[in-house]
Amino acid sequence: MKKTCILIMFAFSFNVLNAQNTKEINLNEVTVNASRIVNKANGMIIIPTESQRKAATNGYSMLGKLGLPYIRIDETKHSITALGNQGDVQVRINNVIATKEDMLAVNPENIISIDFIDKPGVRYGEGVAYVINIITRRDESGYTVGTDMTQSLTARSGIYSGYAKINHKNSELGLTYNLSYNDFRGNIYDEKAQYTLNDGSNYIISRDDIDSRSRNIEHTFELKYNLADSASYVFQTSLSANFEHTPGDYNKRLITDNVNEYISETRNNGNVKSPAVDIYFFHKLGNHQNITANFVGTAISTNEYNYNDEGSPYEYTTNGNTWSMMSEAIYENILNSVTVSAGIRNNIKYTKNKYSGSVDTTNRMHNYGTYIFGELRGHWDKLGYVGGFGISNQRYNQGKNGYNYWLMRPKATISYSLNKNLMVNYSFEIYEHISKIAMISDTKIRENSREWTVGNSNLEPNRVTTHTLRLAYSTKRFNSNTDIEYRMNSNPNLAYYTRTGGDQFLYTQKNQHAINMLILQNSTRYDIIQNVISLSAYAGVYRFLNYGENYTHMLTSYNMGGRIQFYLGAFTITANADNGWKFMEGETWNKDAGTTDIACSYHIGKCDLSIYLQHPFQNNPKINHAELVDKYIKKSMIMHSSDNGNMVTINFAWKLSHGKRFQDIQRKMKNKDTQTGIL
Numbered sequence: 001m002k003k004t005c006i007l008i009m010f011a012f013s014f015n016v017l018n019a020q021n022t023k024e025i026n027l028n029e030v031t032v033n034a035s036r037i038v039n040k041a042n043g044m045i046i047i048p049t050e051s052q053r054k055a056a057t058n059g060y061s062m063l064g065k066l067g068l069p070y071i072r073i074d075e076t077k078h079s080i081t082a083l084g085n086q087g088d089v090q091v092r093i094n095n096v097i098a099t100k101e102d103m104l105a106v107n108p109e110n111i112i113s114i115d116f117i118d119k120p121g122v123r124y125g126e127g128v129a130y131v132i133n134i135i136t137r138r139d140e141s142g143y144t145v146g147t148d149m150t151q152s153l154t155a156r157s158g159i160y161s162g163y164a165k166i167n168h169k170n171s172e173l174g175l176t177y178n179l180s181y182n183d184f185r186g187n188i189y190d191e192k193a194q195y196t197l198n199d200g201s202n203y204i205i206s207r208d209d210i211d212s213r214s215r216n217i218e219h220t221f222e223l224k225y226n227l228a229d230s231a232s233y234v235f236q237t238s239l240s241a242n243f244e245h246t247p248g249d250y251n252k253r254l255i256t257d258n259v260n261e262y263i264s265e266t267r268n269n270g271n272v273k274s275p276a277v278d279i280y281f282f283h284k285l286g287n288h289q290n291i292t293a294n295f296v297g298t299a300i301s302t303n304e305y306n307y308n309d310e311g312s313p314y315e316y317t318t319n320g321n322t323w324s325m326m327s328e329a330i331y332e333n334i335l336n337s338v339t340v341s342a343g344i345r346n347n348i349k350y351t352k353n354k355y356s357g358s359v360d361t362t363n364r365m366h367n368y369g370t371y372i373f374g375e376l377r378g379h380w381d382k383l384g385y386v387g388g389f390g391i392s393n394q395r396y397n398q399g400k401n402g403y404n405y406w407l408m409r410p411k412a413t414i415s416y417s418l419n420k421n422l423m424v425n426y427s428f429e430i431y432e433h434i435s436k437i438a439m440i441s442d443t444k445i446r447e448n449s450r451e452w453t454v455g456n457s458n459l460e461p462n463r464v465t466t467h468t469l470r471l472a473y474s475t476k477r478f479n480s481n482t483d484i485e486y487r488m489n490s491n492p493n494l495a496y497y498t499r500t501g502g503d504q505f506l507y508t509q510k511n512q513h514a515i516n517m518l519i520l521q522n523s524t525r526y527d528i529i530q531n532v533i534s535l536s537a538y539a540g541v542y543r544f545l546n547y548g549e550n551y552t553h554m555l556t557s558y559n560m561g562g563r564i565q566f567y568l569g570a571f572t573i574t575a576n577a578d579n580g581w582k583f584m585e586g587e588t589w590n591k592d593a594g595t596t597d598i599a600c601s602y603h604i605g606k607c608d609l610s611i612y613l614q615h616p617f618q619n620n621p622k623i624n625h626a627e628l629v630d631k632y633i634k635k636s637m638i639m640h641s642s643d644n645g646n647m648v649t650i651n652f653a654w655k656l657s658h659g660k661r662f663q664d665i666q667r668k669m670k671n672k673d674t675q676t677g678i679l
Helices: 002-018 050-055 059-064 100-105
Strands: 037-040 043-046 071-074 079-082 088-093 111-117 128-136 143-152 156-168 171-184 187-196 202-229 233-256 261-285 289-308 314-334 338-357 361-380 383-398 401-417 422-433 444-446 451-454 462-474 478-490 493-499 505-511 514-529 533-547 552-568 571-578 581-585 588-592 595-604 607-614 622-629 633-641 647-658
Touching (some): 037 462, 037 478, 050 059, 050 552, 050 595, 059 071, 059 100, 059 128, 088 100, 100 171, 100 202, 383 422, 533 581, 552 581, 552 588
Parallel strands (some): 451 505
Antiparallel strands (some): 037 043, 043 111, 071 079, 111 128, 143 156, 143 647, 171 202, 187 202, 187 633, 202 233, 233 261, 289 314, 314 338, 361 383, 422 462, 444 451, 462 478, 514 533, 533 552, 552 571, 581 588, 588 622, 595 607, 607 647, 622 633
């Protein structure tokens, strides 16, 4: 199996050396005479075909048809994830970070190109593995109204969106609303655990769901106003609000241990309210210079109730509030063959979470961050380059605990075109990883009768270093990328388990030796019949090395998948399959289940109708499997979901536009805070 995967990946890259084709691209006017995929130093530019534009219904649908490397697009759940667990996927529309509502409102026929950045620059933020920037034509409408509705026919799940905007001269006013809900009753969790007690004996317990319900309702509103003069300036302000409600989740579990068998129950409910204000300004300074500024203020209010009676009743409530302010300013100078940019980003956050009941504590945390950076990108003959350098300072305090962490952050990417079709590039970067605020909280929460989760207020950020070598080949109908990457996490926060004298097992995180990762992967796309049939496939071998204070865990995993698409006039048919993603971090390996789905869409007039079948011929598919291999605890955890089995979902989209041309803004930044800090 291992040899087969490696041979497939190298065959894709080296056998194409004998093929020749011509390529001429003018991206400024978006004229494509040959390859629809253009490789560049930090990723690729993809020009959708006319068939793809007509077949797509929204932004998610369009991305799903492009076969992006190492990315999974779920068109029904409207989610985008990186298969390699390498970080977040940041989606932008015309350089603006896009919300779910923005993606649903995209008109695919107005999409010019997709800029896929797999080596984001120093200014894209923390924990971002990929950036997808959708470039669209400027809206020509005096008004636009539309809706996008998705409903599962076999499960209680739906997403309903509506949007409208109207413009007059240089002004535009827009309103969007999104409602989503889930009510799943088929998620069944099974766990087998073995605890080694202080006396040397083993305590064995099974936790098997016999009934469960998971419900969630979310409302999102946004009111946006912008004033734009395409030759000089852009000003935009928006007010948004998010309301998320969990009416009441529960799990009834059969507990079987060495001597007892009984039914336990967990319950939780809560709500989250999050208003935000966003102010953005862009101004041109002459013909080739500009400045951009952004300010975002966010408040998050959280109320939760949790109950667990395994062993004995345990219940607590959480009342949480956070306030944050983010600001950013960037200067850019666009010269003939080089672009110079520099900027500064600041963030301030205050968190106050009060726990009461079985947990009685109050967390007050202050977080501050400053990041100053500069970047140079350009080309010379066959050589392309991106070079950046940043200085980051992260500060935090919680009572007597805190840190003041400085890091120099260089980044360099060099690419060289070996011939008209083949390019090689090397990338190096140092950046920081910051633990989620929740794990820094000074709080102890009981998970079950034996286990507790304990925050560590002494956690510090850590340095991450990556080296990547890529071989990329592209012709009019064929594109293939092969990557070799080595990533070193120095002194990261890793899982740390301890056992008390009373046989309680405590999970926390602390800065330990290292997590290293070696990646060999390939992604290939081939148009079998141009504009009619396309095939994409990817395969990867991943080696994880976890070095804790008292353990060393290693794992080798394989990931592969493929997609075939047929464009048949008004109909589009897509079939997709992969074997899931398996990784190991700390002392737990985790495998997301593989996915199989078939989709058929039909375009008529201003309407699109699509139907999706997920996990066909599987009544109760496994959606996750994880194992803990600590010296004190051995645990197997499996989740099945009958709601996801043979899932049939329909989507209806409609859009009406009419009126005078309005110049959409080309915004270059947007910031938003979503961390509640609740453990």
